[in-house]
Amino acid sequence: MRWYKESIVYQIYPRSFYDSNGDGIGDIRGIIEKLDYLKDLGINTVWLSPVYDSPLDDMGYDIRNYTDILPEYGTLDDFKEMLNEMHKRGIKLIMDLVVNHTSDEHPWFLEAKKSVNSPYHDFYIFRKGKKGKKPNNWRSFFGGSAWEYNEETDEYYLHLFSRKQPDLNWENPQVREEVKKILKFWLDMGVDGFRCDVINLLSKKEGLPNTKGLPIISAKGIYIDGPKMHEYLQELKRDVFSKYNIFTVGECVLINPKTALGYIEEGVDELNMVFHFEHMNADCFYSKWLPRKFKLRRFKEPLSKWQYALADKGWNALFLENHDQPRSVSRFASPTYREEAAKMLATYIFSQKGTPYIYQGQEIGMTNAHYTRIEQFKDVETLNMYKSLRRFLSEKRAMKLVKKASRDNARTPMQWSREKNAGFSTGEPWLEVNPNYININAEDNWFDENSVLNYYIKLIALRKKHSIFVYGDYREHYAKSNKIAYYERNYKGMKLLVICNFTSKEQHFNPIYDLRKFKLILNNYQEDQNYLLPYQAKIYLGEY
Numbered sequence: 001m002r003w004y005k006e007s008i009v010y011q012i013y014p015r016s017f018y019d020s021n022g023d024g025i026g027d028i029r030g031i032i033e034k035l036d037y038l039k040d041l042g043i044n045t046v047w048l049s050p051v052y053d054s055p056l057d058d059m060g061y062d063i064r065n066y067t068d069i070l071p072e073y074g075t076l077d078d079f080k081e082m083l084n085e086m087h088k089r090g091i092k093l094i095m096d097l098v099v100n101h102t103s104d105e106h107p108w109f110l111e112a113k114k115s116v117n118s119p120y121h122d123f124y125i126f127r128k129g130k131k132g133k134k135p136n137n138w139r140s141f142f143g144g145s146a147w148e149y150n151e152e153t154d155e156y157y158l159h160l161f162s163r164k165q166p167d168l169n170w171e172n173p174q175v176r177e178e179v180k181k182i183l184k185f186w187l188d189m190g191v192d193g194f195r196c197d198v199i200n201l202l203s204k205k206e207g208l209p210n211t212k213g214l215p216i217i218s219a220k221g222i223y224i225d226g227p228k229m230h231e232y233l234q235e236l237k238r239d240v241f242s243k244y245n246i247f248t249v250g251e252c253v254l255i256n257p258k259t260a261l262g263y264i265e266e267g268v269d270e271l272n273m274v275f276h277f278e279h280m281n282a283d284c285f286y287s288k289w290l291p292r293k294f295k296l297r298r299f300k301e302p303l304s305k306w307q308y309a310l311a312d313k314g315w316n317a318l319f320l321e322n323h324d325q326p327r328s329v330s331r332f333a334s335p336t337y338r339e340e341a342a343k344m345l346a347t348y349i350f351s352q353k354g355t356p357y358i359y360q361g362q363e364i365g366m367t368n369a370h371y372t373r374i375e376q377f378k379d380v381e382t383l384n385m386y387k388s389l390r391r392f393l394s395e396k397r398a399m400k401l402v403k404k405a406s407r408d409n410a411r412t413p414m415q416w417s418r419e420k421n422a423g424f425s426t427g428e429p430w431l432e433v434n435p436n437y438i439n440i441n442a443e444d445n446w447f448d449e450n451s452v453l454n455y456y457i458k459l460i461a462l463r464k465k466h467s468i469f470v471y472g473d474y475r476e477h478y479a480k481s482n483k484i485a486y487y488e489r490n491y492k493g494m495k496l497l498v499i500c501n502f503t504s505k506e507q508h509f510n511p512i513y514d515l516r517k518f519k520l521i522l523n524n525y526q527e528d529q530n531y532l533l534p535y536q537a538k539i540y541l542g543e544y
């Protein structure tokens with residue numbers, strides 16, 4: 001059974017989820033305490049962002065030891081207990097697999113950088129500079145050159161992310177063997193799969209040629225979806241993945257459906273599904289750092305394109321948020337209608353065909369951070385970008401961009417209750433809590449029957465009850481509308497209609513079908529007229 005199709009995933013960013021011991025840092029025992037909350041929400045899979053030993057330059061996406069837990073998060077025994085408690089509740093666990101790079105404090109790198117004769121030197125990508133210049137023109141995703149000088153060997157090493165995240169050399173078979181050992185370590189413990197971090201960056205084109213054109217975008221075929229991607233993934237599948245009944249989702253930078261099918265098409269199954277980011281450009285040009293006004297068509301078009309392209313061939317991963325993206329209600333809707341919009345956005349995205357991913361706090365409609373000073377931000381990308389932006393922008397303008405785009409928008413502590421620090425911690429939180437927790441928190445949501453949380457609970461329950469949500473095929477209406485989103489799903493003589501208003505005005509539209517023949521199974525308002533209220537969302541089910 002392809003169980004991943006019936007998964008409903010909840011992403012936990014452990015540092016900001018729940019602190020069990022008052023040190024201001026979320027931890028594994030904190031997750032254990034909140035498992036009943038997740039069970040009540042109705043999710044059946046957790047994706048856990050990294051809890052491995054790490055110096056935290058990139059908050060855990062820089063791993064120092066792949067088979068141990070960072071002490072501030074807990075111990076391996078805590079981890080095993082958490083896994084066991086999840087399984088008892090029917091919740092599967094997928095881990096974050098970060099193997100494009102390690103931390104520069106990983107023992108392999110500490111050895112590698114000492115000498116060209118070190119057995120670990122070839123675990124990483126070292127190159128001589130060219131006439132005092134960097135080996136090539138590649139740029140880091142976090143700004144600046146992707147090369148850092150290493151004095152001991154008089155070479156540069158490649159880091160597509162921060163300089164504390166040296167890229168592994170996947171050409172080296174020993175690296176691949178080590179990765180397989182890591183995978184087996186966790187899978188043999190009972191872990192149910194992996195979210196594979198920037199997986200389509202593993203293969204770098206031979207000779208590491210310069211990119212020509214816009215940075216990063218022009219890296220397709222060079223270090224994005226490079227020439228040996230299939231070889232590497234096939235090897236992992238053959239030696240590890242195929243031996244377990246697991247779930248894999250690859251995070252893929254700048255990917256299109258055709259390339260994605262190369263990895264995920266049923267029968268190929270190198271990965272079960274991928275995350276693409278095309279709809280994340282609905283309010284920016286290619287990158288969050290180049291914002292523009294949100295436009296519904298720019299949101300719907302890529303999502304529909306993926307729905308049609310994958311249809312019966314592959315499987316979609318559906319998401320609005322993660323730990324790298326600003327909060328969806330702050331980006332895609334008006335703050336006046338925060339609750340209506342949070343429910344509407346959930347209806348729109350999670351009723352499509354694919355596996356839904358809810359990022360912690362999204363289910364109560366959490367918003368972007370309130371920060372106004374750069375000192376309040378902790379994320380390495382944010383701080384690097386701020387420094388670069390300040391070279392040509394005033395402090396005010398740079399801050400405006402940072403406020404909009406920072407990854408810390410998603411990383412403020414989970415808002416559990418009206419208690420001090422939103423009930424996240426009794427100590428000083430590692431990252432400031434958003435003061436709007438007085439109005440936005442899980443406890444109040446729980447007791448309010450019309451809350452965002454209770455809407456998510458209903459939506460998830462419907463998905464479990466009617467298999468049309470999972471298996472129905474997808475057909476879009478009003479594709480060109482910048483105001484409403486409307487699509488249908490069809491399965492075994494049933495039809496589902498999903499109709500959403502993305503504006504703060506009433507919208508009149510032709511419903512296409514005779515709605516009297518359908519049952520309204522979900523509505524984010526009490527009222528039900530023959531037009532749509534601001535940010536209204538409705539789902540109808542009927543035989544057809």
Ligand code: ISL
Binds near residue numbers: 062288407
């Ligand atoms: O977050 C981004 C831009 O703000 C993306 O470019 C992001 O860096 C990219 O999607 C890769 O993300 C993943 O790998 C990074 C890590 O920092 C992210 O948290 C992770 O999701 C490096 O491991």
Ligand code: CA
Binds near residue numbers: 019020021025072
């Ligand atoms: Ca703690």
